[in-house]
Amino acid sequence: MKEYVIEARDLKKSYGDVCALQGIDITVGRGEIYGLIGDNGAGKTTFLKLLTGQVWPDGGELRMFGAFQPKDLERQRKRTGAIVEAAGFYPRLTVEQNLEYYRIQRGIPGKGRMKEALKTVGLLDQKRSRGGNLSMGMKQRLGLAIALLGEPELLILDEPINGLDPSGIIEMRNLLLKLSREKNITIILSSHILSELEQTANVFGFLSRGYLLEQVSASELKERCSAYISIAVSEPGKYTAFLEKELKETGYQVMPDGAVRICCPTWDIQEYSALASRHGIDVYGLEKKQEALEDYYMNLKNRGKLAC
């Protein structure tokens, strides 16, 4: 049976009149890297703050490591490390002073933890640099080192890639993959850009205006972004009627340029042009393509807008 580190059922959170989470179901299995994707204001930070205990839900249930009673939940939170909103450190203190401060504050025994955390994130050489003088990527890594001090089983990271340059993004991605692979740490991280998490997360949750539109594994997502056929014909309306009647295809869209896009086609590509020829419809173009992940996300968002 799958072991869940996080189970949120019908979780709700409002700030006064603003409904940030409208009742969401999210499950994160042990060892997963869960990418929470959503536009600004979708509710990502609110969900992560519910996990860290910075805010409390108004309804629904939250379980972490199986615990849901407030006191048990608080105890289980000791098994987590988090960076939510800003990577909190003191800019005037050096990297090692920052880590020492947080180690003592959290009652983590042994100075060795500090060195290990710095080694993991690749900041040993910068240990005497002031936090404020680090590059953006290094600041994120310092935040991560602080989060790793207590040897967490679950990492909660709010937009860890935000503001990083392309090489910083790759560094962070590799670091997170390494933590998952070598230490089997479960990670939940947020972003408003799907492509940033595309190569990192193995499960995605799409949030929009406080609703979870979909929770889907990376492999399922890839399958859904499967091949489609695009056919440009002289009479799209007539063609789609025959498409439904004769080829029993219902999963199609007529694009703004008039081309007919057949998602997950069930027949060989020639069948689609043969259908047009049989009914005297001219074919101007026919090709097989792959839907990009971003397109899939855009479609999902548009459908979500209609639903919300």
Ligand SMILES: Nc1ncnc2c1ncn2[C@@H]1O[C@H](COP(=O)(O)OP(=O)(O)OP(=O)(O)O)[C@@H](O)[C@H]1O
């Ligand atoms: N402390 C607060 N008081 C009032 N409203 C809030 C508060 N925090 C968040 N909100 C509102 O709740 C909604 C969800 O915000 P949240 O920060 O969770 O979204 P987000 O997806 O993390 O957005 P972003 O990517 O911009 O950080 C927004 O409408 C936001 O304005």
